[in-house]
Structure formats: C-alpha cells, structure tokens
Amino acid sequence: MGPSEILSDVARNWPIYVSMPFVAAAIGYVTKVVAIEMMFRPIRFIGRKPWLGWQGVIPRRAAKMAGIACDTMTSQLITPAEVFGRLDPRRVAEEIKKPLVDTISDITREVAAATQPDLWEALPDRVKNMVVSRIQRQAPRLVEKVMQQLQQDIDSVFDLKEMVVTNLVRDKALLNRIFREAGHKEFRFIARCGAPFGFAIGLLQMVAWAVFREPLLLPGFGLVTGWATDWLALKMVFFPIEPRRFFGLFTWQGLFLRRRAEVARDYGNLIASEIITPRNVVEAVLKGPLSDRLFAMVQREVHQLVDDQAGLARPLVVVAVGGRRYQQMKQLVTEKALERMPETVAAAEEYAGDAMDIRNTLMTKMRQLSPAQFERLLRPAFEQDEWMLIAVGALLGFMVGELQIVVVEFLAH
Template sequence: MLEYIHELWLAFLNRPDFWGVMSIVPVTAFVTWAHVWMALKMVFFPVNFWGFHIGPIPVGWQGIVPRKAGHISGVITDNALSKLGSLQEFLHAMDPDEMADIIGMQIDADLETLIEEVMLERNPILWENVPYAIKRRIFAQAHKQLPNILKELVTELTLNVENLVDMREMIVRRMEGDRRLMVRMFLTVGQKEINFIWHISALIGVVFGLIQMVIWFVVPWHWTVPIWAAIWGLLTNWIAIWMVFNPMLPHPVRYPQFFTRTQDHQFPWIKPIVPRMGTYNIQGAFMKRQDEVSTVFAKIVTEELITLKTIMTEMMYGSRKDRTRRIVKRHINQIMDTPLVRTTLQLSLGPKEYAKLKTDLIDRSIEITMVPVCDPAFNASRAQKIYQMFRERIRDLTPQEFQNLLRPAFQEDEWILIVLGGVTGFLAGLIHLFVAFL
C-alpha cells in the first residue's frame, strides 16, 4: 500500500504541471479572500460617487449603502424601528415636563430681548416711545404666563407628535443628508459579520481549491481553470453572505471536544482538555449576536437617529411644519391676547401690524426653542432616557425582525457582489492559467 502511494506521488511529482496543480489551493484561497475583501469594501465605499458621466449615464462606482441610503433606511424603519415603539412613546420617555422646564429657562432668559428685537423690527419708532412702565408690565405678564404655556405646549406636541412627524421621512432625510452616518452605522453594528465573511472566505477558498485540484486530475483542460475560478467566486460570495444570516434559528450540535479556547483568546489560543462532548450552536453569525448588537444599535439610534433634536427639527421645519405652527400659535396667543398686551399693541400698531407681530413672534419663539434642543449635552441626557428601552426591545425582536436590522444592506443588491465574485474569479483564473499552466 505504501509503495503504491509512493509510486503515485512520484508520478505526480514528475508531471509537467506539478507546480501549477500545487498552486491551485493557495491561489484559490488567496484570490477568494482578496475578491471578498474587495466586494465588502464596495458595499460601503466610496461614500460619494467616484467616476464620470457620459451624458446621463454614470460610469464609476458608489458604495451600495451610501448610494441607497434613503431606500435602505426606509426599509429598516418599516421592518424594525417602527416595531420598537412610537415617537409619542419615545418623547414621553424623554420626560416632557423636564424638557419644558429646560426650554422655558432658555426662553425666559431671552424673553425680553426677544420682544425687544421683534418690536424694533416691526416698528422701532413706536416701541422706543412706549413708556417704560408699560414695557415692564408687558414683560412681567409674559414671564408670568410662560412656564404654564410651555408645559401645555410641550405636552400637546408630545401627544400629537405622530401627526406632526413622519418617523420614516425623518430618518430617511437624516440618512440622505449624512450618508457617512449610514455607513458608520452599518460598520459599527456589523463589523464582526464583515470580518467573519472576509476570513471565512479564505477557508471556503481552500475547500474549493481542493475540489478543483481533484477535478484537474479528471479533466486536465486548460480552459477549465478560469471557468472553475469564476464558479468558485460566485459560490464563495453567496455562501459567505448566506452564513451571516442563516440559519436564522439556533441549531445546537453535539461533538467530541478535545480542546478549548484560552481565556481572553490569548496565545496559544487553545489548550487541551479531558475529552468530553461539547455543543456548538450552528446559527447565522449576525443572529448569534442579538444581545451584543442590541446594545450597539440602541446607542446609535438614540444618539444619531431618534433624538430630541431630529424629532423637533422635523416637527418645526419638516413637511408637516404648518400643523406644528398652528399649535405653537395657539399657545403663544395666550400671551399676546391678554387684555394689557393686546390693547397696548393694537392701539400702537393697528390690527394688521399686530397680526404680523404675532407671526414674527412665533418664528422667533421657534428659533429660540431650538437652541437648547440642539445642545449636545441636552440631547445626550434625553438619549439616556430611551436607551434602555431601545436595547431591551431589540433584544426581544423575533429572529426575522432582528435580521432586518442589517439584512437590507445586502439583500437587494447582493447579486452584484455575487456576480462581482464571479468576474474577479474568472480574471484571476486567467492570470493563474497563463502563469502556472502555460
């Protein structure tokens, strides 16, 4: 038997294509690893289109995620974020009463300046000649009413936020306005899965290389080298992407265990143990990390997407801003329509100018309200109030719902990555053929 094996080895050693055949496995592994790396990079980069246009036809490339930021974010919102809760629930968790107090302090500090600026813009001569005693009474009346009015306003905005803000539109606009945020979000949430795809591809390449080596002994036709390389390229990308999300549910498998990993994965990484039966969970790499991903994803959502700033900006300046202005106007009018203020200003300005003054005051009130809302520290304090809620609800998502946090980035355009694997595999196979076999 040993002599027979030795004879086969000598026959193989004397083949003219010996080095070409021996190179199949390492070349297939390396090429697979390299083109998967390239495909993964092309999912996210470049963030902006790189290339040129021939008329209306673009010739170049833009990462799939930044190119389709609006569509992908819309799908994620529909499939996952909308299931985590409503905007009304999020705003309520941010403590509206405390928000009203903080916003009220900001407006109250600037209230007299606000009234002065609006009046001087509307009718500077008249306002300069209004007796100081009357001005003080107007200021005092506004200061007196402001706290209750603001609490009522914030409460009403919270109760009606679903009618004032379209969460899907808000998130899509945010992502389209900052495509780097979309890329950063996917890389932060899915970096381990991206590394998994990249690293497992080399192992898959080794397996395919061994298969191709066997095929070469049966069908030693040169033209098959690039053909098989293209097939392996297609299959590698498909298998690698599939393994990230599938199987969706855990499938525990018992196996004999002779080694275990060292603590903190330190060198030598594994150590021998007394033989025993171990259990390995066969499940998609992303699906295994639901607890870990819930923490990372909740942090990104509460700090970047569903924040007090983004909600209020959409509410005040978004597509439904007219509804918001009507609510703000009704509450501001409680100050403007008190007998002292209304009588003084109507007699001084006239009915038309008085109506315009109220409009100006609403605009300026919105501007001042957005100052504390845009403060990073204020937003961070609100984010902490809903972070725990988000994290727990992501952990409670069903496997299908959880998969939709990341899957939309690949699913619709993953055929491009698969085809790209085939094309790069074919080109690498041609190079390999000319270098090693011809």
C-alpha cells in the first residue's frame, strides 16, 4: 500500500486503529494479573492430575518453597540457639509456677492412684498433702534444670527448619501470605506496568497494521505483548540488584531491593506472629522428630526427682510397691509431665515472646543482608515455573489478537 492508501484506510477505519494500543494495554494488564494469581491460586489442585488442571505455583511446590524461605531464615537470620538463649530458665520456672504446682498435684495423685491405689487411699490426708507439697517445691528446680540443659544442647532436641517447613506445608495459605505480603508492592507494580508497556507495543502494532495489513500481525503482536510485558516486569522487580545508571538519565534498582526496610518490617512481623511463636516452638520440641531426646532428658531428671523425694524411705517404697512397679511409676510420672507440659508452659508465652524478640531480630538481621542475599527472600517464588507464567501471558495475548482480527474484519465490512 502506498502512503495515500494508508492514510485513506486510517481515516476510514480510525476507530480500529485507535483501539489497537488500548487493546494491547488491556492485554498487558490482564496477563500480569493472571500470571500473579496463578502463582498463588488455587491452593488445592483443580482438574484431573497430573496435567489437566492447575494449582498455584507456590502451593504446588510448598515443601520446596518453604525450604528455600527457611534456608535463608535459619542460615542468615536466626538460629535455635538465639531463640532459646534469651530465655532465663529461672524466669520461665517462675512464670509457670502456679500451673506447674497444680499440674504436679494432679500428676502425683493420678500416678499414686494408678500404681498403688490401696496404699495411697490408706494414707492419711496429711501425709498425702505432705508428699504432694514436697514434690511441688522441687518441681520449679526441675524445670530450671531442664531448661539449662536445653540451652546447652538445643540442636539435639529442636529442629527450627523442620518446624518452619512443617507449619508452612501444613498451612499453604500462610505460605502464600509470606510471599504476598513480602512482595505486595512488587505484585501491584507488575500488574500496573503491564498497561503502559502494552500501550507502547500497541502503537507499533497500529503502524505495522496500517503498512502491511497482515492478519497474523494482530495475534503475533498480542503474543509479543503478553510475553514481553511479563518478562520485563519481572526483571524490573529484581534487577539490577545494585543501583545502576541507565543512558545517563536515571538510576534504577530492582523494586524489591529498594524496599528493604519495609519488607524487613513486614516479614519480621509475620514470622514472629505466625511461625516462630512460643506455642509452635513448644509443640515442635514436644512432638517434632527429635522429641524422643527431650523425653529421655526429662525422664532422667524426673526419675532423679522421684528417687530424691523417696529419700531414706526408698527401700521401703520399693518393697511396698515392688521394684518393677516402682520403675513403672517413675515412667508414668514422666509421661504425665510431658502430656501436661503444653498447657503448663502456656503461662510463659507472653514472657517467652518478649524475651525471644523474634520480630526485631529478623528486622535487624534482614537489614544486614547483602542485596544478593536479600533478593533470595522473594525471588524463588518467581523462579519456579517462571517460564510457564510468561508462556500463559503470551498465549492470552495471542488469543486476544485472534479476537482482534475477527473484530477488525467485522468492522471493515
């Protein structure tokens, strides 16, 4: 087509030409929103496994995502020794003293009634109360001693990474929140920048259509718009890692890297309030894969306490209840103590939360990370199946381009 024919066609079909950059802008925006949502939704697989259907990238790879996030957290931000090292064993014993006294009273009576009911019932109330009171007085020392042993060898009974990964894999919505809240401004930027990027490509599309009038141009430009805007937006979030001057006109650093202080605050708040909490830590110690070592530690101390309280009367006690029954009694005391421990230590949650100070620890350590280390907090969420997200954007753009052809041909006739 000559210049006069091109101008004549543009004048005759100007609504079509005007619409092209706006349609491209819409493609750019919609493909970004879809790509972002595909990272997080749906939480559970919808469709027919393994290929016909979809599950959000992060929920689908929950174990790996949680492991990556936890590797950064445990290797560079916080350690089990830091979590427990700030707790004062004596203060913990003091905080739980009241529920501990009640628990010891119940356990003593339950164990005595279970192992030697006739003997226990025959004892005067004064003697029963004396036995209970004596053990109650010693119990805080037991707690303090066990706490000191925990602090000296915490890695043998507490696996911080296993606790974090277990909680995040079990609660995929929480895993989503970590990445969403850490990068909420970046996700908003990705969605918003799709429109201007797409509009710019649409202007080129408009010129190409006026000159060549090739039907494949529209879906081709739609594909390029979806692919290029996804790719460019992702790059602008994380790159360059260090501030860099472009064309001598402006300086740019990956958007996520520029928000280090804000991300550190939000990330620290979420981890401290949802994951590394006193309750989760206690549950991990009591029920985690290393809990048998804690059981052995508590068992040793409880048995020693029982023997100490039996004192000079121990031979008579052993004769009265039998050697095997005496050992069973000590074992039952241990089991009951561990069984009641979560509700007992709950009284120290507020103190433990303040003392561990996970929030401020994470904030401080995150600000000390190098830009490259900091980038790894969110980048893994995009690296997994990033090509697929970009491909979906390209496919959507291609489909919209095909629709454009139908509309253009309809309006042209």
